[in-house]
Amino acid sequence: MGLISAASTIFDAGAMAAGFGGSMTFIKKLTASSSATLSFVDGSGGVVLDDTYKEYVFTFKNIHPQTGTKLFEVNMSIDTGSNYNVAKTTTNAEIYHAENGSAAGLGYVSGKDLANGTGKLKISSEIGAENDECCNGFLRLFNPSSTTFVKHFISDVQGNYNATFSINHKIAGYCNSTSAVDAVQFTFTSGNIDAGDICLYGIA
Amino acid sequence: MAVVSNGTTIIDAGALGSGVATGKMILIKTLTASSSSTLSFLNGADSVVFDDTYNSYAFKFIDIHPATDDQAFTFQVDTGTNTSFNQTITSSFFNAQHSEGGTSYLMVRNSGDQGQGTGFQRLTEGSGADNDQSCCGTLTIHTPADTTFVKHFISQTHNAHSGDYAMNNFIAGYVNTTTALTRVRFKFESGAIASGVIKLYGIGG
Numbered sequence A: 001m002g003l004i005s006a007a008s009t010i011f012d013a014g015a016m017a018a019g020f021g022g023s024m025t026f027i028k029k030l031t032a033s034s035s036a037t038l039s040f041v042d043g044s045g046g047v048v049l050d051d052t053y054k055e056y057v058f059t060f061k062n063i064h065p066q067t068g069t070k071l072f073e074v075n076m077s078i079d080t081g082s083n084y085n086v087a088k089t090t091t092n093a094e095i096y097h098a099e100n101g102s103a104a105g106l107g108y109v110s111g112k113d114l115a116n117g118t119g120k121l122k123i124s125s126e127i128g129a130e131n132d133e134c135c136n137g138f139l140r141l142f143n144p145s146s147t148t149f150v151k152h153f154i155s156d157v158q159g160n161y162n163a164t165f166s167i168n169h170k171i172a173g174y175c176n177s178t179s180a181v182d183a184v185q186f187t188f189t190s191g192n193i194d195a196g197d198i199c200l201y202g203i204a
Numbered sequence B: 001m002a003v004v005s006n007g008t009t010i011i012d013a014g015a016l017g018s019g020v021a022t023g024k025m026i027l028i029k030t031l032t033a034s035s036s037s038t039l040s041f042l043n044g045a046d047s048v049v050f051d052d053t054y055n056s057y058a059f060k061f062i063d064i065h066p067a068t069d070d071q072a073f074t075f076q077v078d079t080g081t082n083t084s085f086n087q088t089i090t091s092s093f094f095n096a097q098h099s100e101g102g103t104s105y106l107m108v109r110n111s112g113d114q115g116q117g118t119g120f121q122r123l124t125e126g127s128g129a130d131n132d133q134s135c136c137g138t139l140t141i142h143t144p145a146d147t148t149f150v151k152h153f154i155s156q157t158h159n160a161h162s163g164d165y166a167m168n169n170f171i172a173g174y175v176n177t178t179t180a181l182t183r184v185r186f187k188f189e190s191g192a193i194a195s196g197v198i199k200l201y202g203i204g205g
Helices: none
Strands: A003-005 A008-012 A024-031 A038-041 A055-065 A070-077 A088-098 A104-108 A115-117 A121-127 A135-142 A151-161 A165-175 A183-188 A193-203 B003-005 B008-012 B025-036 B039-042 B056-066 B073-079 B089-099 B104-108 B135-142 B151-160 B165-175 B181-188 B193-203
Touching: A003 B008, A024 A038, A038 A193, A055 A070, A055 A121, A055 A183, A070 A151, A088 A121, A088 B089, A088 B104, A088 B165, A104 B104, A121 A135, A121 A165, A151 B135, A151 B151, A165 B089, A165 B151, A183 A193, B025 B039, B025 B056, B039 B193, B056 B073, B056 B181, B073 B135, B073 B151, B181 B193
Parallel strands: none
Antiparallel strands: A003 A008, A024 A193, A038 A183, A055 A135, A055 A193, A070 A121, A070 A183, A088 A104, A088 A115, A088 A165, A121 A151, A135 A151, A151 A165, A165 B165, B003 B008, B025 B193, B039 B181, B056 B135, B056 B193, B073 B181, B089 B104, B089 B165, B135 B151, B151 B165
């Protein structure tokens, strides 16, 4: 049964009509607790990562490594998480400034990008593990269920570099596959994700 | 008939009550390309809202695919009911590039910026037309209906370049007019938009 007011459909078929409410829908929150990985797998644990939305946004809140100078990483899967090894070509630009003002700059970071590499993609600098150190940011994944196009993503992560620098990494690239991406996994280069949470949103 | 809960009007006269908390990112319009020479959003036409209803407007690009190889995806704006799409723009453009073969750059792209130019503003560089190549991203135009200030825009896009590069593009600038903007048009510099989706959202307000 729908709910119609002044000839405008407000609710129908279990959903709010277009034009009402927001277009950014919360899907899932994962909270780290000395976690080796945090994984979002379509169809598992309430996660939606399919053609329901054309854009998905992962937000990173106070991601804290268990051991210092570790880089936050992501990889994607086309087999619902059995393997996280999708080929990716990516770019990595960083902007940095030292706490003591001794250095600042903008540059391309060739050691933290991938050229059709299947390994984990580094999306932060070396994050310190002091109690107040962490990284925050987001990753946007476009149209992951397309079976025609490569899958574009854009990430922006701000973090502490080993207690001495503010570093912002602007990373983007594409999964060089025409298979649907149906799972995304986050890790540190080594050691656990000690604390922090990652939320997944769908953009209608 | 209104829906009232605990004294608060939830729904009345075809709209949510003003006291109902909703998101501040509202989908306004979706346009889907099919060998389209242009895609245009015109305030007041086909349910498009592009006025002072929202603080800013975000256009999302989903797998925009050119019919012709090696083309920049572009936009322009206009005022009133004008159809020239030739407003004056001053803008900046830089990108990070990395090829599938491992070559990388970070550079200002003077070919993509404008200094009081009236041409279509580039949002990508050299978008490839291979079957699996496309571009995605966002363009945000702030306070388009303002009649005091110039109109600022910020865009970030990512495209698969015709030379098999990943290109992360950062574009920003302003439309140098104090007249309200009412319409936005997208196109490739040459050739049609073979396929893809552009969604318009209202933010805040």
